[in-house]
Amino acid sequence: MSVDIDNVKKIAKLSKISLSENEIEKFLTDLNQIIGWVDQLTEVDTEKVAPTFSSFGAEEGIKKRSDVISDGGYREDVISNAPKSEEGFFLVPKVID
Amino acid sequence: MSNLVTGKTGDWEIVIGIEVHAQIISQSKLFSGSSTSFGSEHNTQVSFVDAGMPGMLPVINSICVEQAVKTGLGLNAKINKFSIFDRKNYFYPDLPQGYQISQFEQPIVGEGKVVIDLEKGVEKEVRIERLHLEQDAGKSMHDQHPSYSYVDLNRSGVALMEIVSMPDMSSAEEAQAYIKKLRNIMKYLQTCDGNMEEGSLRADINVSVRKPGDELGTRCEIKNVNSIKFIGQAIEYEAKRQVDLIEKGGVIKQQTRLFDPKKGQTRSMRSKEEAHDYRYFPDPDLLPLTFTDEFIEGIRKTLPELPDIRRKRLVEDFDLSLYDAGILVSDKETADFFEIASKDSNSKLVCNWIIGELFSTLNKNNKTIQESPVTPENLGKLINLIDDGTITGRIAKDVFEIMIESGDNPVSIVDSNDMRQVSDEGELESIIEKIIQSNPDQVKSLEEKPNLMGWFVGQVMKETQGKANPKSVNELLNKKLLK
Amino acid sequence: MTSLTELCLYEARDGLKNKSFSTKDLILDHIDAMESSRKLNAFITETPEIALKSADLSDENYANNTNRPLEGLPLGVKDMFCTKGILTTASSKMLSNFIPPYESTVTDNLWNNGAILLGKLNNDEFAMGSSNETSFFGSVINPWKKNDKQAELVPGGSSGGSAASVAAKVGVGSLGTDTGGSIRQPASFTGTVGLKPTYGRCSRWGIIAFASSLDQAGPITRNVKDNAILLNSMCSHDPKDTTSSLKVVPNFESSLGKSIKGLKVGIPREFFQDGMSDEIIKMWDNGKEWLKNAGAEIIEISLPNTKYALPCYYIIAPAEASSNLARYDGVRFGHSVNSNDINEMYELTRSDGFGDEVKRRIMIGTYVLSSGYYDAYYLKAQKVRSLISKDYSEAFNKVDVMLTPSTPNSAFELNEKCDDPLSMYLNDVFTVPINIAGLPAISIPSSKDKSGLPLGLQLIGKPFDEETLYSFANIIEESSNFVSLDDKWWIK
Incomplete structure (x- = not known):
């Protein structure tokens, strides 16, 4: 499959990355090269193959916590790196629902 | 009772499906150890995991899993012995990770059903499509500052069950009855406290209209309606809006809307206008959830009477x-x-x-x-x-x-307060005698107006401050007056 | 007097134990080496004050005989590990001001074992790269040069600073992370020993995530014994990472010197590539010979889906990365660009905060997950992943380890491959399949090419069998007589 300009713009939008026209051109070339190359996977017959989403051995299974309050309660630490904060809140440009 | 809406071009049928977000009763969050209690000081119930800090990883709360299974069993639903957590990717200020951990293709609970109770003892079955586990988002507040929204992450990561119904309801009343029943079942199960004011139970209502017998119309989703009353109002407004629009030659666009309780209207949500592509994929930080039959049966044994x-x-x-x-x-x-x-x-x-x-x-x-x-x-x-x-x-x-x-x-x-009933015949008789003697006119009129008997009963009650045994009074009066 | 930095990890440990010198002496020499190696640009943040303060405590512990396994040993840490109160950048502008209020599990384990932080090491931005040229803080320079001593070379990546610092003898060892070869490839380029443990051996908690199903922390050291010692202190079961294993951590150091007699070494025929250089082929043959001489049996095996590992990786890793990097939105931490519109704020922040390679991978990842492409790319790749894993598990029924080259070539020049992402990606052809299958693998310096640059051999092990890897690596190390770098040109 090949990637077109509209694909690149849509992907940039979904990724929340603003791109100049020049960058769009450059990424279009790069993405086409890479996508064209990974397309070789189509030659593998995977019809009867189940996907593997993690290389972690299923033998140990998902590990669960018990339901106890063991974390939180350190607001200063949580907001210490915030670019903008006030009165213990994170601040973002006004959002309109 | 007919559920049809009458428009200019005839009758329309409303089709309603509901997605309920029910907060699971648990001490700590779905994937972190911070507290879930309501009403705490902002950003104090936030761990580094809930704030989506770099390098943080989710660890699932076993009780939340059991609560979801329990709810599934209470909804007569199929429990899936293998389910997967997926990431739902989108950007929003109260979504710290940039994705919500949810379940997409393989939810923890499959199809089930709920019987709802309508007027005059009528029952109706509403089918459940699925129930899945997911994290709640934080909260943005828009009115504290002229140019900024404030973000509080206390809710971020709280465990929710999303319960999706089939589009089986056809009126506001049915939708309300469904919510009530679902809430009631979860309260019996103690899996959700059902408190809509505190946001422990929220409903997204999908509404569409069609001419009877037609294919399903395009639906609009009304987000986060938080009271039974508003659910009714929102559905009625939205159905009428859609009928009016179609009858005027308009076309319904699939969109997300908000209900404004002050105006009693729904309106399109600006933040959701942009086309979404959530790019769901299995969360590599979490292995699939797997259950044995013993585990499920063990939970079934703990079910209360529903x-x-x-x-x-x-x-x-x-x-x-x-x-x-x-x-x-x-x-x-x-x-x-x-x-x-x-x-x-x-x-x-x-x-x-x-x-x-x-x-x-x-x-x-x-x-x-x-x-x-x-x-x-x-x-x-x-x-x-x-x-x-x-x-x-x-x-x-x-x-x-x-x-x-x-x-x-x-x-x-x-x-x-000396309120015991007077049943003593002697005491009552003397009171009755006194009344007969002081009211000869009434006694005389009694033959023509048998209803006057009630007046005598009243007098006795008045005299005894209501403590006279009515049965004894009637018997004694009959004996004395209707010889 | 020669600098104490000449001592490797275990020599320094033994010297401290014997009280031949104090921790403070050792740390001072390493601080000096760190400061005089700034030309290499291996460190983003130097932490001499912390190191000296810790040295006092270590000396006390030695005096009281309460010293811990790594007491007083100075280490560099890749800037992907969150270190509490210390700038942690992932070599990105995006995190150029980020000070974590928490410590990663792996580094915490090390400090609890007495190790001392020397500084935070440069890497490719968010660990995405194979040359350490994508760092916001500039490229790391390989301490090795060709015989002609001219051009500056890349140290490999993404753990370029980790490998370069160890090769330059700054710190007795370092921590790296390996998602597709990011420990083994730079180890191979710098004549150091780098091990990627089995997925699940080390906790990922507190390590800035690149591709969650592939990332693993691992040690880079001057020799195999140091590597085994360091790994022991890194791993643990961590309840905060549910993909960390409950398996008991063995004593890796004791597997050194174990006989490999009768054990079987698989030589995967698909790793033999058209156009492979004679030097690589010769090194590989030497490796087989050394192991055979030590009593192992050499068996040719087949891993039929090898050629699909790299394209498979370049779908899965960017897909996971596109999601893992969504949290960098300018709201809670890191770089942020002002705007009065939330979406514009996101777009400007991310556009300004991420470098080109990171953007490229986020875009690929977003594309392969997006509606209409998920099945064709992402799901397909995860199915191919199953086939690749199956190749390995079947082959491991027949052999105990596998032997391959670590990289298809030696270190290349700065800027040589910058404009061609695909040729850069091909550098990881021998390392990537191991991450896909979740296996442990180690790169050991084995020979030099004709221009005098180091080349490494890679040993691949069964899941959670790092011990056998160390036994074999030890033999290769002893047989190869690899001479480490002695020309500290950067000091002059």
């Missing part, structure tokens, strides 16, 4: 009507109250008093049955005082008033 079963039992064990039993079980606390009150008392009378006096008093004072000043034990005692003739029905109402005011035991109220 409302439909309890209703049947109340009818059989307490000789109530199906209708009355339905009212009692529609709220778990009411049914519990009833069962305690009628433990050693006349259950039919208890039921009448709960549905009558107690409900109207609680309504007037805006209280729930858990806040009732009259305890179920005391109501039971009051009923016994009526049942054994210690007090009259009329006096009972006065006693009840005092119980509401003071919360006191009815036996001591009756004693200290």
Whole structure:
């Protein structure tokens, strides 16, 4: 499959990355090269193959916590790196629902 | 009852499907150890995991998993022994990770069903498509600052069950009955407290309209409606809006809308106008959830009696009507109250008093049955005082008033206020004699107007401050006056 | 007096134990080496004050005989590990001001074992790269040069600073992370020993995530014994990472010197590539010979889906990365660009905060997950992943380890491959399949090419069998007589 300009713009939008026209051109070339190359996977017959989403051995299974309050309660630490904060809140440009 | 909406071009059918977000009752969050309690100081119940800090990883809360399975069993649903957590990717200020951990293709619970109770004892089955686990987002507040929104992450990561119905409802009433029933079942199960004001239960309502027999119309989703009343208003407004629009030649666009309770209207949500592509994929930080049959059966054993079963039992064990039993079980606390009150008392009378006096008093004072000043034990005692003739029905109402005011035991109220019923024939006879003698005209008119008998009863009651045993009064009056 | 930095990890440990010198002496020499190696640009943040303060405590512990396994040993840490109160950048402008209020599990384990932080090491931005040229803080320079001593070379990546610092003898070892070869490839380029443990051996908690199903922390050291010692202190079961294993951590150091007699070494024929250089082929043959001489049996095996590992990786890793990097939105931490519109704020922040390679991978990842492409790319790749894993598990029924080259070539020049992402990606052809299958693998310096640059051999092990890897690596190390770098040109 090949990637077109509209694909690149849509992907940039979904990724929340603003791109100049020049960058769009450059990424279009790069993405086409890479996508064209990974397309070789189509030659593998995977019809009867189940996907593997993690290389972690299923033998140990998902590990669960018990339901106890063991974390939180350190607001200063949580907001210490915030670019903008006030009165213990994170601040973002006004959002309109 | 017809559920059709009449437009200019004829009748329209409403089709409603509902996605409920129910907060799971748990101490800590779905994937972190921070607290879930409501109303704490902002950003104090936030761990580094909940804030989506670099390098943080989710660890699942075992109780939340059990609660979801329990709810699934309560909805007569299929429990999936293999389910997967997926990431739903989108950007929003109150979504710290940039994705929500949810379940997409393989949810923890599959198809189930709920029987809803409509007017006049009519029942209807609403099919459940699925139930899945997911994290709640934080909260943005837009009115604290002129140019910024404030973000509080206390809710971020709290465990939710999203329960998706099939589009099986066709009126506001049915949608409301569905929410009530679902809420009731979860309260019985103690998996969700059902508190809509605090946001523990929110509904996204999908509404579309069609001409009877046509294919499904395009639906609009009304997000986050947080009261039963608003659900009704939102559906009625939205259905009418869609009918009007189509009849004017317009086309319904699939969109997400918000209900404005002040205006009673729905409007398109700006932040959702942009096309979404959530790019779901299995979360590599979490392995699939797997269950054994033993695990599921173990949870099944812990299921409490659910409302439909309890209703049947109340009818059989307490000789109530199906209708009355339905009212009692529609709220778990009411049914519990009833069962305690009628433990050693006349259950039919208890039921009448709960549905009558107690409900109207609680309504007037805006209280729930858990806040009732009259305890179920005391109501039971009051009923016994009526049942054994210690007090009259009329006096009972006065006693009840005092119980509401003071919360006191009815036996001591009756004693200290000298409210016992007068059944002593000698005492009553002398009172009746006195009345007959002082009212010769009335006695004379009695032959032409037999209704006057009521007036005599009234006089006796007046004389005894309502304490006279009405049965004895009637008998004595008959004996004296209708020779 | 020669600098104490000449001592490797275990030599320094033994010297401290014997009280031949104090921790403070050792730390001072390493601080000096760190400061005089700034030309290499291996460190983003130097932490000499912390190191000296810790040295006092270590000396006390030695005096009281309460010293811990790594007491007083100075280590560099890749800037992907969150270190509490210390700038942690992932070599990105996006995190150029980020000070974590928490410590990663792996580094916490090390400090609890007495190790001392020397500084935070440069890497490719968010660990995405194979040359350490994508760092916001500039390229790392390989301490090795060709015989002609001219051009500056890349140290490999993404753990370029980790490998370069160890090769330059700054710190007795370092921590790296490996998602597709990011420990083994730079180890191979710098003549150091680098191990990627089995997925699940080390906790990922507190390590800035690149591709969650592939990332693993691992040690880079001057020799195999040091590597085994360091790994022991890194791993643990961590309840905060549910993909960390409950398996007991063995004593890796004791597997050194174990006989490999009768054990079987698989030589995967698909790793033999058209156009492979004679030097690589010769090194590989030497490796087989050394192991055979030590009593192992050499068996040719087949891993038929090898050629699909790299394209498979370049779908899965960017897909996971596109999601893992969504949290960098300018709201709670890191770089942020002002705007009065939330979406514009996101777009400007991310556009300004991420470098080109990171953007490229986020875009690929977003594309392969997006509606209409998920099945064709992402799901397909995860199915191919199953086939690749199956190749390995079947082959491991027949052999105990596998032997391959670590990289298809030696270190290349700065800027040589910058403009061609695909040729850069091909550098990881021998390392990537191991991450896909979740296996442990180690790169050991084995020979030099004709221009005098180091080349490494890679040993691949069964899941959680790092011990066998160390036994074999030890033999290769002893047989190869690899001479480490002695020309500290950067000091002059």
